[in-house]
Amino acid sequence: MTGRPRTGIELGHLVLYVRDLESSLRFYRDALRLEVTATLFKGRAAMLSGGRSHHEIMLIAIGEAPGPLQGKRLGLYHFAWKVGEDLASLRLIYHRLQKMGVTIEGMADHTISQSLYLRDPDGNEVELYVDDASIDWRNDVAWASAPVKPLRLD
Numbered sequence: 001m002t003g004r005p006r007t008g009i010e011l012g013h014l015v016l017y018v019r020d021l022e023s024s025l026r027f028y029r030d031a032l033r034l035e036v037t038a039t040l041f042k043g044r045a046a047m048l049s050g051g052r053s054h055h056e057i058m059l060i061a062i063g064e065a066p067g068p069l070q071g072k073r074l075g076l077y078h079f080a081w082k083v084g085e086d087l088a089s090l091r092l093i094y095h096r097l098q099k100m101g102v103t104i105e106g107m108a109d110h111t112i113s114q115s116l117y118l119r120d121p122d123g124n125e126v127e128l129y130v131d132d133a134s135i136d137w138r139n140d141v142a143w144a145s146a147p148v149k150p151l152r153l154d
Contacts, residue, residue, distance in 0.1 A: 013056050014058070016060070016122070018121070018122050020061060021043075024059045024122065027120050029048060034050055035050075036048055037054055078127050080127035086133070087130060090130045091153045103118060103119070107153065110143075110148055114151050115127050115128065
């Protein structure tokens with residue numbers, strides 16, 4: 001491998017507290033097509049995977065509670081799921097989400113990747129993206145100064 005060395009560290013999983021597990025499962029399982037790999041805590045929690053690991057996300061139902069903070073603040077802004085290897089993959093999920101009535105809040109061409117932005121049932125911002133395979137991010141950082149451009153998938 002050339003360019004920047006790998007550190008050996010990778011993101012393992014994310015845990016979200018949710019108001020309603022079934023509502024969150026409709027989003028993560030049905031809309032994003034993650035697979036439920038386990039249910040825990042007497043059915044109050046679920047682990048889901050995109051196939052890389054036993055779980056990349058865990059949802060734990062806690063009932064009514066204040067939602068995630070919005071706007072500029074410290075803490076989590078959003079998290080992202082890579083949904084395929086090319087723009088056709090992003091286009092497929094875009095059309096599936098539209099058919100399911102999921103609101104797409106934003107679309108962007110970041111040069112190195114192309115992204116959709118939406119919110120899960122509890123208001124967490126989620127990015128769905130594909131990388132541009134033609135960009136050699138390890139050896140050419142010119143993409144980092146490229147402006148974000150509008151993305152159209154219709």
